[in-house]
Amino acid sequence: MSEAAAATAAQRAAAPATAASQADGPLGVIAGRGALPRLLAEAARRQGGDAYIVALCGAAEPWVEDWPHVWCGFGQVGRIFSSLRAAGCRRVAFAGGVSRPALVTWRFDLQALGVAWRMARLLRAGDDGLLRGVGAIFEERGFELIAAHSILGDLLAPAGALGRVAPSARDLEDLARAQEIVAALGRVDVGQGAVVAHGRCLGLESVQGTDAMLGFIAGDPGRGGAPKRAGVLYKAPKPGQDLRFDLPAIGPITMEKAAAAGLNGVAMRAGQVFLLDPAATIAAADRLGLFLYGAEEAAAP
């Protein structure tokens, strides 16, 4: 990513929340997996607007049935745009995880064929490249892309120790090493997380995600030579990532999996990672004896 593009992404991230207004119509929520899209729709309604859900088949969850919605396959680009227009949406936001579909399994509609070659190329890029490209396709069609965190700012992790347990000096060393590793991964548009224990890198997040990485560590009795109980999971967006898409999220389940993997705690970049249910996440950390820590600044590379 160029520096100019990075600066633009940073500006977008810093821009204040676009106030919902009736003139903009409901917020179009392009909904993937997990709780984040539901939280986003609820927040839009709380803030005086409404939400219309584009539920991605195979990703979005049953809660969408309680909202005005349409189910769409990834390849049904025409259906996505016409549904959003019919619902009066001018602003759209992406939220929730999406497994990269194999392009061959998509059902394309006519409009999708028009962008298929771009999609095919995008699918070979990293996640951030893919999302940027998809975002551009929406913008070209006149939609304004809204960052989920401009509406869900309350859920962004604050700085410092959030529960009863604080990281030790050794945990903070592991955190600094994990920050360095996550930054390096992010620069080549790979995962948003890593686990380090006593200086040893026990796990690196690939497309299967954080839970799979923690499961890998939990299933490895040797732990790469690390002590039985040690280490930190660190989550952060990629350096220069367009923060309108795919901010990492941590919830109570992350804490359970981190405990099962024998870690001392979980850390995340403060202000750039969602806590899906802050009270429940902190309660889980306390119950499991883990720290939950918002790190102010990524380590310099």
Add this chain to the structure above:
Amino acid sequence: MSEAAAATAAQRAAAPATAASQADGPLGVIAGRGALPRLLAEAARRQGGDAYIVALCGAAEPWVEDWPHVWCGFGQVGRIFSSLRAAGCRRVAFAGGVSRPALVTWRFDLQALGVAWRMARLLRAGDDGLLRGVGAIFEERGFELIAAHSILGDLLAPAGALGRVAPSARDLEDLARAQEIVAALGRVDVGQGAVVAHGRCLGLESVQGTDAMLGFIAGDPGRGGAPKRAGVLYKAPKPGQDLRFDLPAIGPITMEKAAAAGLNGVAMRAGQVFLLDPAATIAAADRLGLFLYGAEEAAAP
């Protein structure tokens, strides 16, 4: 690593094999896991010298019993040096994998206490940092460090397709992406391998090693959205790595695990990765229908 250090490492890598001579005494082989140290000892003998094995407890394998040898714990630094001196070794080479021991489990001898603070700091570094530091401790005591590949040059992977199967254009795209990712990991002194399938990064090598990474992928039915049979494992030393230590190695078992993980093939940096048993490795690739490919040049970052 500084550019000067990288240049020095490159010079060392390029230096011709030190001819074994009786005046230098036997080659001291600091032996970890796997077949590489045995192959090294056999090659030293074939080249007219002899070998004396320092077998690292918990890592070296039973073949060492057939050679002049001593078993040493990681922390028995004094015993290692005095054994090497008693055997008349002036040149030493490191070969074979070593899991990073937890420092607390070491049994130290008196000399080790003298270097314990350095070792403790080194153990928090990446692998390459650790090995460089250990190497310096040997050099300070007057030993000459020999690169295993200066003796085992015959086992370095050549360039191009080595078996009957050649990588497809898509495999080569995946290879280029994997090269980019392995280089990024290496720059922060993490693993020497990654798996990419149709542009998706399915696995990143952490301290548990290549087999564990391939097992993780084999155990993931979703494959991060990648097709059931796709992808390439790429192995390479870290950029700027001191090539006297810890060159990656591939053997028939790697091919079995790559097949179990549903990959199309295995690639490695030509001239910088060992094939543990070239004929058997190529035969395994052919039998399993995988490509085995020496890549000339790492992708530019």
